[in-house]
Amino acid sequence: MVASGVQTGFSQENFAAFLLERSEPNWLTDLRRDFWEEFQRRSMPTRAQEEWMRTDIRLLHLGQQEWPTTSVAQTELPSAALSTGVELAGQTVTLNGRTQSHALVARWREQGVIFGPLESIVQEHPELVRKYLLNRAVDPRYDKFSALHAACWGCGTILFVPRHVCIDAPFHTMSILSDGGVDLGHTLIVLEDGAEASVLVETASCQPHDKGFHCGATEIIQGAGSRLRFVGLQDWGSGVWHLAHQKAVLSKDASLQWTIGALGARLAKVNQHVELVGPGAECQVNGVMFTEGKQHLSYHTLQHHMAPSCRSDFLYKAALQDTSRTVWRGMIKVDQGAQKTDGYQRNDNLLLSAKARADAIPGLEIEADDVRCTHGSTTGRVDEEPIFYACCRGFTRKEAIRMIVTGFFQQVFDRITIDSVRDALGRSIARRVREYE
Amino acid sequence: MTDTLTIRNLHVSVGDTPILKGVDLELKRGETHALMGPNGCGKSTLGMALMGHPNYEVTAGEIVLNGTNVLEMRPDERARAGLFMAFQRPVAIPGVKLADFLRHATTNVRRPDRKEGEDLIPMREFRQELKSKMQQLKIDPEFARRYVNDGFSGGEMKRAEILQLAMLEPKFAILDETDSGLDADAVLLASQSIAEIGRKQIGLLIITHHDKLLEHNRPDYTHVMLGGRIVETGGIELAQELHARGYDRIRQTYPEAAADNSAMAKGEALPLGA
Numbered sequence: 001m002v003a004s005g006v007q008t009g010f011s012q013e014n015f016a017a018f019l020l021e022r023s024e025p026n027w028l029t030d031l032r033r034d035f036w037e038e039f040q041r042r043s044m045p046t047r048a049q050e051e052w053m054r055t056d057i058r059l060l061h062l063g064q065q066e067w068p069t070t071s072v073a074q075t076e077l078p079s080a081a082l083s084t085g086v087e088l089a090g091q092t093v094t095l096n097g098r099t100q101s102h103a104l105v106a107r108w109r110e111q112g113v114i115f116g117p118l119e120s121i122v123q124e125h126p127e128l129v130r131k132y133l134l135n136r137a138v139d140p141r142y143d144k145f146s147a148l149h150a151a152c153w154g155c156g157t158i159l160f161v162p163r164h165v166c167i168d169a170p171f172h173t174m175s176i177l178s179d180g181g182v183d184l185g186h187t188l189i190v191l192e193d194g195a196e197a198s199v200l201v202e203t204a205s206c207q208p209h210d211k212g213f214h215c216g217a218t219e220i221i222q223g224a225g226s227r228l229r230f231v232g233l234q235d236w237g238s239g240v241w242h243l244a245h246q247k248a249v250l251s252k253d254a255s256l257q258w259t260i261g262a263l264g265a266r267l268a269k270v271n272q273h274v275e276l277v278g279p280g281a282e283c284q285v286n287g288v289m290f291t292e293g294k295q296h297l298s299y300h301t302l303q304h305h306m307a308p309s310c311r312s313d314f315l316y317k318a319a320l321q322d323t324s325r326t327v328w329r330g331m332i333k334v335d336q337g338a339q340k341t342d343g344y345q346r347n348d349n350l351l352l353s354a355k356a357r358a359d360a361i362p363g364l365e366i367e368a369d370d371v372r373c374t375h376g377s378t379t380g381r382v383d384e385e386p387i388f389y390a391c392c393r394g395f396t397r398k399e400a401i402r403m404i405v406t407g408f409f410q411q412v413f414d415r416i417t418i419d420s421v422r423d424a425l426g427r428s429i430a431r432r433v434r435e436y437e
Numbered sequence: 438m439t440d441t442l443t444i445r446n447l448h449v450s451v452g453d454t455p456i457l458k459g460v461d462l463e464l465k466r467g468e469t470h471a472l473m474g475p476n477g478c479g480k481s482t483l484g485m486a487l488m489g490h491p492n493y494e495v496t497a498g499e500i501v502l503n504g505t506n507v508l509e510m511r512p513d514e515r516a517r518a519g520l521f522m523a524f525q526r527p528v529a530i531p532g533v534k535l536a537d538f539l540r541h542a543t544t545n546v547r548r549p550d551r552k553e554g555e556d557l558i559p560m561r562e563f564r565q566e567l568k569s570k571m572q573q574l575k576i577d578p579e580f581a582r583r584y585v586n587d588g589f590s591g592g593e594m595k596r597a598e599i600l601q602l603a604m605l606e607p608k609f610a611i612l613d614e615t616d617s618g619l620d621a622d623a624v625l626l627a628s629q630s631i632a633e634i635g636r637k638q639i640g641l642l643i644i645t646h647h648d649k650l651l652e653h654n655r656p657d658y659t660h661v662m663l664g665g666r667i668v669e670t671g672g673i674e675l676a677q678e679l680h681a682r683g684y685d686r687i688r689q690t691y692p693e694a695a696a697d698n699s700a701m702a703k704g705e706a707l708p709l710g711a
Contacts (some may be wrong), residue, residue, distance in 0.1 A: 119481065236678075371711065389511035389528040392488045392521075394536070394545035399553055403541070407584070408531025 009063035035150035042144035047305030096181035118156030137219035161195035170198035177212040191226035205237030220248035236264035252278030276310035287316030291324035298327040320356035440466035447498035474662035477702030517549035519608030523598035536581035556628035590617035664697030
């Protein structure tokens, strides 16, 4: 709503006002200006481009998004799904791109851990942030949305764990949108050599059918031998546009377990990119997607082996209800020097309605000659036979289907080593499964 | 009053093909019935129709359990009313542990009015019962943690079916070739287990080609099915005769049914054959 004559949308005037409002270091302002130019220069993606061929964003109008976000009326916030009953090392909460609260357990601060809102930590530790932000991982010039994010990110969370500090409790970050809200949050995680941490990131809307716009980025930079468990649960309302660039860079012997839960949003287009730059690094990705209504979720993964003897193992499973649609496009890229690569990617889809559609497009691009790379995908419907079998044991049809769908995801749940995450995903999916037509 | 399951003039088709052509059968709880017959005669179809498989269409006749029309019940309602079938080919449910599956099934069958989402039998109580039943049936407790029929050997599947029978304690159970695909020792064990579970508590309808199962579960009645009809009913001596001498006499006595049967057996190559 435009009551005061202020125009909404990503316009030149709004960008200028946005910069003015923030008293940021000059280098950051300069970067923002550069990326804003990039954003202006780039046209909206079209379906002529391979990445957008199956994903239609013609109804997304950047000029109509409520940006910059004005202050938000006090509203009842959704409760967190991932952190219930979990003792946390720290937490940040944002609403419509503004930090609401943040905390870090003193014990970790004393050991040099930095955790909190990116927009304030960039003031406290400008050189540290400058070293990593949009510099090592995500490429701001990748497309129009990465440039928009790089120019206009307003809030975010940074976790920096110094050498050999091992944090046993997880960090939790929650991003919330109210109806029509805009979020350009940034997540930056830096683990120095030998550090260990777990990070749970989740998004939610205040109401199930809220609209909104998210254009975010996640950057993970891991030093030698570091270990990270990272969980991203996307559970926006069914009217939210979700555009995200996510990239992890792993040094020698670093290990990353990355779990993705994709449940919400009207349309999601996510680029997930893992770069194995040091020998012996390994990454496991566990993707769980459940779509319903008219949702469209599009995931583009790239596991890029740049160094020898690395392992990457991506498993995405999706169940689709109603007229929803998923696109999964996976690529294993192995550079010439990356011998002894062990790469795996798989995408299994379970169609719960005749009108749902899942596209799986696996790909390999291998330039080394001593590698083991395998990929595969399946798409199918729930068989009637197991449903009948379970009904003969007293299950209602709905209970049988819910059980079969949960069983379908079990393989990926079994890989997730954080109980609260497994439980939250299992519960969310079971709740969503309706009658099977 | 003794629980009674009555099948009258049952006609069942699969697609456009009639399989059962007027089956009459009455089972009382506590009785053991053997159902024998050559391949393709419709034995398994009777089991599928009793449980309400959607592909098996009842075109005429009735199935009544204690005065209630079973044909109007959904498969899960039939299970909750006390009907059970041990499948000839049990179905895998990947990702679902046998223990979790059985806990849900047992709760639903024991509390027929349970609404979706209501509590299951408490975990501890259920585990104890499952453990003791598994011990009784000489089943490795590790079995409960495996996914339902997923990667099970033929013998393991049949044992899992018997375990489910033991847990669900139905009024009537159809055992569809629960002894097939088992070696001699396994057949003996299965026979003993069924005898122990079934003794006087369950009305058993045993579909079998062998005599081992019937040695331990002595039938009160033996029915011979041919061409989709029950052509002869007798006592245990009939089962013994068929086992010793095969179906030649039956075929000769009932030439019309025998002709039907050969036609049906040819059709068995179809995926939904009898």
